Each structure stands twice: as C-alpha cells, then as structure tokens.
Amino acid sequence: MIETRDLTRRYGTETVVDGVTLTLPRGGITALIGPNGAGKSTLLSMIGRLIGADAGTVTVDGLDVAHTKGDVLARRLSILRQENHVVARLSVRDLVAFGRYPHSKGRPTAADMEHVERAMRWLGIETLADRFLDELSGGQRQRAFVAMVLCQDTDYVLLDEPLNNLDMRHAVTMMRQLRAAARELGKTIVVVLHDINFASTYADLIVAMKDGRLHASGTPEEIMRPELLHALYGIDARIHEIDGTRICVYYD
Amino acid sequence: MPDARAFPTPRRMLALLGLAALACAAAFMLWDARGPWSFLLPFRATKLAALLLVGYAVAVSTVIFQSVSGNRILTPAIMGFDALFILIQTGLAFGLGGLAVSALDPRVMFLAQVAVMTGFALALYSWLFLKGGRSLHLVLLVGIVLGILFRSVAGLLQRLMDPGAFLTLQDRLFASFNTVDAGLLGLSALLIAAVSLAGLGRLHRLDVLHLGREGAINLGVDHRRTVLGCLAVVSVLVSVSTALVGPVTFLGLLVANLAWMLIRSHRHALVLPAAVLIAAICLVGGQAVLEHGFGMATALGILVEFFGGLFFLFLLLRGALR
Numbered sequence: 001m002i003e004t005r006d007l008t009r010r011y012g013t014e015t016v017v018d019g020v021t022l023t024l025p026r027g028g029i030t031a032l033i034g035p036n037g038a039g040k041s042t043l044l045s046m047i048g049r050l051i052g053a054d055a056g057t058v059t060v061d062g063l064d065v066a067h068t069k070g071d072v073l074a075r076r077l078s079i080l081r082q083e084n085h086v087v088a089r090l091s092v093r094d095l096v097a098f099g100r101y102p103h104s105k106g107r108p109t110a111a112d113m114e115h116v117e118r119a120m121r122w123l124g125i126e127t128l129a130d131r132f133l134d135e136l137s138g139g140q141r142q143r144a145f146v147a148m149v150l151c152q153d154t155d156y157v158l159l160d161e162p163l164n165n166l167d168m169r170h171a172v173t174m175m176r177q178l179r180a181a182a183r184e185l186g187k188t189i190v191v192v193l194h195d196i197n198f199a200s201t202y203a204d205l206i207v208a209m210k211d212g213r214l215h216a217s218g219t220p221e222e223i224m225r226p227e228l229l230h231a232l233y234g235i236d237a238r239i240h241e242i243d244g245t246r247i248c249v250y251y252d
Numbered sequence: 253m254p255d256a257r258a259f260p261t262p263r264r265m266l267a268l269l270g271l272a273a274l275a276c277a278a279a280f281m282l283w284d285a286r287g288p289w290s291f292l293l294p295f296r297a298t299k300l301a302a303l304l305l306v307g308y309a310v311a312v313s314t315v316i317f318q319s320v321s322g323n324r325i326l327t328p329a330i331m332g333f334d335a336l337f338i339l340i341q342t343g344l345a346f347g348l349g350g351l352a353v354s355a356l357d358p359r360v361m362f363l364a365q366v367a368v369m370t371g372f373a374l375a376l377y378s379w380l381f382l383k384g385g386r387s388l389h390l391v392l393l394v395g396i397v398l399g400i401l402f403r404s405v406a407g408l409l410q411r412l413m414d415p416g417a418f419l420t421l422q423d424r425l426f427a428s429f430n431t432v433d434a435g436l437l438g439l440s441a442l443l444i445a446a447v448s449l450a451g452l453g454r455l456h457r458l459d460v461l462h463l464g465r466e467g468a469i470n471l472g473v474d475h476r477r478t479v480l481g482c483l484a485v486v487s488v489l490v491s492v493s494t495a496l497v498g499p500v501t502f503l504g505l506l507v508a509n510l511a512w513m514l515i516r517s518h519r520h521a522l523v524l525p526a527a528v529l530i531a532a533i534c535l536v537g538g539q540a541v542l543e544h545g546f547g548m549a550t551a552l553g554i555l556v557e558f559f560g561g562l563f564f565l566f567l568l569l570r571g572a573l574r
Contacts (some may be wrong), residue, residue, distance in 0.1 A: 045466075048470065049469065050466045050470070052468055069472075070469065070472040070473060070474050071472030071473075072472070073472065074470065074471050074472025075472070078470055079466075079470050081466050081469070084463070084464070084466075084467065085322075085464060086462055086463060086464070087322050087323055087324065087462065088462040088512075088517050088518040089512075089516060090462065094518055098459075098460065098463060098467075098471060099471075101456070101460060101471045101472070101473075102472045104456075104473055105456060106455075106456025106459065107456075114372075149470075152470075152471070225503065
C-alpha cells in the first residue's frame with residue numbers, strides 16, 4: 001500500500017503539489033490523470049523518492065521513502081521518468097540488465113540474465129537485444145526502459161507516461177502487459193496517462209489531479225462522467241459505453 | 253553495425269593495449285642505453301614511475317569525472333581542478349611564508365595541500381553535479397570561469413608574496429615531464445593506491461551513474477554519496493598529477509575518449525584499465541621518442557597539449573556538446 005500524507009512540493013513561489021493525502025491499495029493498475037501542470041509527475045517522483053517533499057510523508061508498505069535505505073527500496077519499488085538520457089553506448093540488453101542491479105550489485109547471475117531475457121520478450125524487444133540505444137526509435141527505446149524497470153521485479157512499479165512515443169499497437173500491448181503483470185504477478189502499477197480512454201480501459205483506479213490537488217479518485221465508472229471531466233480538463237466530454245468500457249469523445 | 257563483429261572484444265583490446273604499453277616501457281628503459289647500467293636503470297625507472305603515476309591519475313580521474321558529469325567533454329582539467337590545486341599550493345606558501353615552507357617536509361606540505369584541495373573541490377563542485385540535468389553549457393562555463401579565477405588569484409598571490417617564499421614555491425610550480433618532483437613519488441604512489449583500493453569494490457556504482465541521477469536512485473544507489481566520493485577521488489588524483497608534473501589540460505580528455513572508443517562497453521572495470529594503458533602509451537612512448545628520437549627537441553607536455561587540444565576541437569565540431 002502506498003500512502004501519502006499532506007504531500008507538498010513548491011518550486012519557488014509556485015506550489016506544484018499541494019497537500020495531497022492519498023492511499024493507493026496493493027495490486028492493480030492506478031492511472032494518474034489530469035491536465036498539464038497538475039502535478040502528476042511531481043507526485044509520482046516524490047512517491048519514488050526522486051525528488052524530496054517540502055512537507056508531508058510518503059510510505060510504501062509502511063516504509064517512509066525519505067528515510068529508507070535506497071537499495072532496500074529499490075527491491076520494492078521502481079520508477080521510470082519520462083525523459084531518460086544515457087551518454088554511454090549501451091546495448092538494449094545492457095540497459096535491461098541494469099534492472100537487476102538492486103539484486104545482483106553488478107554481478108548478474110544466470111538467473112538474473114534469465115530475468116533480463118524474459119523482460120525483453122515481454123516487451124517484444126528481444127530481437128533488438130544487441131542493438132545500441134542510440135540506434136533505436138523513440139518507441140523502441142521507451143520499451144527498453146520499461147523492460148529495465150520490469151526486470152527490477154519490484155512489487156510497486158511507477159511509470160511516468162509509459163505510452164509516450166508508442167504507436168497504437170505498441171501502446172495497447174504495453175497496457176495489456178502491465179495489466180497482466182498486475183493480475184498474474186500481483187504487482188501494483190501506477191501510471192501517469194494522458195489518454196483518458198487508456199485509463200478508462202485498463203485502470204482499476206483512476207486518480208485525477210488538478211492544480212496540485214486531488215480532484216477526484218475512483219473506478220473508471222465513477223471518473224468517466226461528463227461533468228467531472230469538464231471540471232477537470234475544461235472540455236465538453238461525451239461519454240459512450242463501447243464494449244462495456246466508457247470511452248470519452250472530446251473532439252469538436 | 254557491420255563492423256561490430258570485426259572489432260576486438262574489450263578483453264582482447266585490453267590485452268593489445270597492455271602489450272603496447274609494455275613495449276613502450278621497454279623502449280623507454282632500454283633505447284639508446286649508453287653509460288653504466290647502475291646509473292641508467294634507477295634514473296630511468298624513477299622517470300618511468302612518475303610518468304606511469306601521472307598517466308594513471310589523469311586517466312582515472314578523467315573517466316570518473318566524465319561518468320559523474322554525464323558527458324564526454326568535461327574533464328577535471330577543463331573544469332579548473334588543477335588550477336585550484338596550484339592556487340592552494342600558492343595560497344599555503346603565501347600564508348605560511350618562505351621560512352616555514354622550506355622548513356616543512358615537502359611531503360607533509362603535500363598532504364596538507366591534498367586535504368585542502370579535497371575539501372575545496374567538494375564544496376565548490378558538488379553543487380554542480382548533485383542535481384541532475386544541468387545544462388552542459390552552464391557547467392562548462394562555470395568550470396572555465398572558475399579556472400581563470402583560480403589562475404588569476406594564484407598569479408596575484410605570487411606577485412604579492414615575499415621573494416623567499418616565491419623561490420621555494422617556484423620549485424614546485426615548474427614541475428614538468430622532464431623535471432618530475434621525485435621527492436613526492438613514494439607518497440603519491442601510496443595515495444593513489446589508497447584511493448584505488450577504496451574505489452575498487454565500488455566500480456559497479458559508477459556503471460549505474462550512466463543512467464543519470466534518477467536512474468541511479470531508482471536502482472538504489474545513493475547518488476549524493478557516490479558523487480561526493482567520486483569528486484574526492486578525483487581531487488586526490490588531480491593533486492598527485494599536478495604536484496608531480498604540473499597542469500596537463502587535454503591529456504585526460506584524449507585518453508578517456510580513446511578508451512571509450514576502443515572499449516565498446518559501459519563497464520568501468522574495462523574502460524578504466526584501458527584509459528590507464530592508453531595514458532601510459534602516450535606518456536611513456538612519447539617521452540621515449542622525444543628523448544631518443546628527437547634529442548629532446550621539444551617537450552612532451554607541449555605535444556600532448558597540442559594533440560589533445562586538436563582532439564578537443566574535433567569533439568566540439570563533431571557536435572558532442574549537446
């Protein structure tokens with residue numbers, strides 16, 4: 001279980017995340033949605049202890065992320081940000097193998113490498129294993145980074161816009177794999193999503209943020225309502241139920 | 253990549269570099285050996301040891317520094333580390349006065365300089381690298397400005413200090429590849445061995461730094477501690493090389509980039525030895541050729557800076573500064 005209490009972060013005079021108190025249950029996929037600048041990524045980064053909080057606490061399974069040793073947390077929680085720059089010439093396999101670092105401390109065993117191969121197969125990049133990152137397309141690189149994080153094999157996986165750069169097929173495959181990881185392996189997955197229809201289709205819980213505050217949270221049925229989405233995004237949302245899923249149409 | 257298969261594996265490349273370095277060392281020791289061996293061997297061995305120590309210090313400090321700063325353009329020398337060391341040498345001589353400096357054991361003096369250097373370098377540079385994602389242009393500019401500042405202040409102090417203190421200081425400052433400060437060799441070797449042993453078990457953390465601050469934290473590496481530790485090691489190594497032969501600006505850039513090119517791996521356990529061997533080849537081989545092939549017509553420092561500087565321009569023009 002992930003719990004945040006009065007979590008606050010300011011940049012200069014601007015409060016980006018403003019007193020967020022939130023409980024995310026174990027298991028399943030949670031989607032963080034909201035307009036640009038709502039504080040989704042900052043919230044995710046604070047949960048993943050990439051940036052510190054100005055006030056408030058985050059606990060993961062009762063461990064305070066600000067005071068737990070980094071390598072203890074790294075075996076329990078993994079986080080991937082949107083932009084990942086690597087200067088070194090890394091092959092896809094090298095990158096994915098970094099995911100085993102918290103377990104192997106730089107000496108990967110045969111079992112670790114088995115994890116690596118499995119993670120690459122999962123994301124359909126096993127044929128790219130020996131290619132270097134700078135030779136890949138944006139979408140292929142994105143999948144390699146997600147493979148690294150999954151290879152870390154943590155109970156909690158936080159992903160900031162994992163669908164960036166992915167075409168429709170790969171976006172759907174990625175979400176399907178994440179759902180399988182949640183259902184079959186019991187992982188808790190928190191994703192920042194911009195496409196609310198992906199959130200509606202794949203998430204078990206949707207958390208909506210606006211102006212650094214919690215706007216609403218609930219199941220897709222509870223969140224995917226015209227008046228709520230209008231208040232959240234300022235759009236005229238028309239909700240249709242297609243194949244049992246609520247789909248939002250917001251194009252003029 | 254079509255040529256990936258034909259390219260030697262990292263281990264084979266290390267073996268080749270090792271052989272080349274051995275050949276250079278043998279040439280340096282034995283080439284043109286006229287005169288009694290009892291004089292020649294110790295004389296040349298001292299020089300060889302100094303060249304190797306400097307090569308080691310410059311190569312290792314540059315590779316580590318590049319991994320900490322996350323790019324291939326910045327080196328400790330370009331960021332003003334050796335200028336800082338010279339300022340500290342000057343400042344201590346200025347503060348203590350000529351008598352105290354000449355009375356003190358130079359080794360004690362050196363240790364004091366290394367300690368002050370490490371403290372100042374951590375205070376001055378850590379803020380640049382602890383927060384990830386700073387613009388490379390900003391970091392480079394800060395480094396160049398700091399370097400000029402240190403040099404100017406050192407120059408000012410040298411003009412202000414009393415002539416006696418300046419004379420003793422001058423001895424230290426005029427170190428070069430031909431006039432190595434041999435009195436500091438033993439202590440330098442000890443210092444280098446100490447920081448190397450301390451870092452040896454932690455090389456894999458350097459590998460993780462390739463993923464940047466956030467990637468490293470995600471994998472459970474204490475980014476702050478690792479960066480501070482690396483900067484401390486770099487400070488000690490730069491102190492050693494600057495004390496022995498004075499500032500060498502572009503050698504590190506040259507050998508580190510060659511090592512990354514020749515060893516196609518991200519693992520520091522392979523790249524660091526390669527960089528050390530390349531530095532040894534450049535310095536020992538270069539000095540052997542200069543002494544015996546060209547009859548000391550020019551200085552090794554000048555050649556290294558010339559080719560290193562050209563290489564720096566090449567890297568800039570190729571667009572490495574992005």
